[in-house]
Amino acid sequence: MFEWTEERVSFMADACERTDFHTRLAALLSPYLKKTDSICDAGCGLGYLSLALSPLVGHVTAAERDDRALDVLRRQLARRDIRNVTPLCTDVLAYTPSEPFDAMVFCFFGSMEEIVAAARRQCRGTVLAIVRDDTCHRFSGAPREPGRHSFESACGYLERQGIPYTSRRMALDFPQPLRTREDARRFMALYGRGDAAEALPTSLVSTGDPEFPWQLPGVRRFGMIVLNWKKEKTHEQERETAAGAGTGAGHEPEPVRLRPEAAAGRSG
Structure with missing residues (x-):
């Protein structure tokens, strides 16, 4: 399990303060968000994506289980006088909000199985997952095993579960x-x-x-996966209705599946 040590926090804060990665990523996410949305940045780490998303939505709940990481966000909120971001120290994968979020963002956090399980309980609208899409380490160049947190693995899980989604591949500079x-x-x-x-x-x-x-120059290659929970729930209801109708053929409608879009070129 990843741990935010003092050294890791220091290196990451230095990088986040001197890159436009999170601003550019927020711009890519913005078409799927509304100004009135109450959203959750799940597993937000130091919270720099939460900061970048704050002007685009009504409220951001920045959920992170490590209070050391959230301390960085708290200092940034005070320094920038941002008032629509709430740091929340919790295990977001096990969390249940009092009211569902309008949208959730999972940025390099969780497997798709974990994301789907958490979002079904916590979100009533759009789910945006940013998942790594590389075959080697971005600084050392050493080979990296795909693993269950990769773009291919995430899309494969959604395909097997019959969950509708759209996706695109991207890349943004993120030097150290x-x-x-x-x-x-x-x-x-x-x-x-x-x-x-x-x-x-x-x-x-x-x-x-x-x-x-x-x-150290570095490029983060990732896939953006978009789930619309309203549409997914509609499809589930349609399947349940069809199954309960007891038609002679016993036919159940096929789930809508949207294949990944064509790969986008490198940005930044």
Whole structure:
């Protein structure tokens, strides 16, 4: 299970403060959200996507089980005077809100099976899942096993369950700024993969920035999967009605399945 250690929080906060990744991701999500929506950013981590989503919706519940990570969000909310984001320290996969959310965002958090189970209990509208879509580690280049948190695995689960969805593949820059070359070694030891994880990466570049003179270029490749819970519930009701009608042929309507859209080019 991933743990937000002090070192991980520090590296991630440095990166989030110096990239437009979350702003650009929020812009990609915005067509599926309404200004009046009450949404949940599930497993929000340090909360930078919650901050980017806050101008686009009515209210954001930023749910994260690690209070150390939420402390970063609390400081940012106070500094930016943002008042429509509520940090919530909870295991969102087991959480039940008093009122269902209008939409939920799962950004690099949870398997699709976990996402579907949580959203069925917590959401009455759109579910947006951002899932990794890479075959190698973005900094070390070491091979990465697809696993159950991958884009292909997520789409496969939805297909098997007959759950309607749309999807598209994307990529956005997400580099890692570093204060020293030693920080680069520590970062690779923490996040790298393979035998050379602790070695100084050859991709390290000089930036000319006095505070962060080094940078590891990185691109986050991901798939965006969209589920409309209102439509899904309608399909479920139609299937239940048809099954209960007892037609002579015993026919049950086939679930609507939308195949993934064509891959989008790299953004950023």
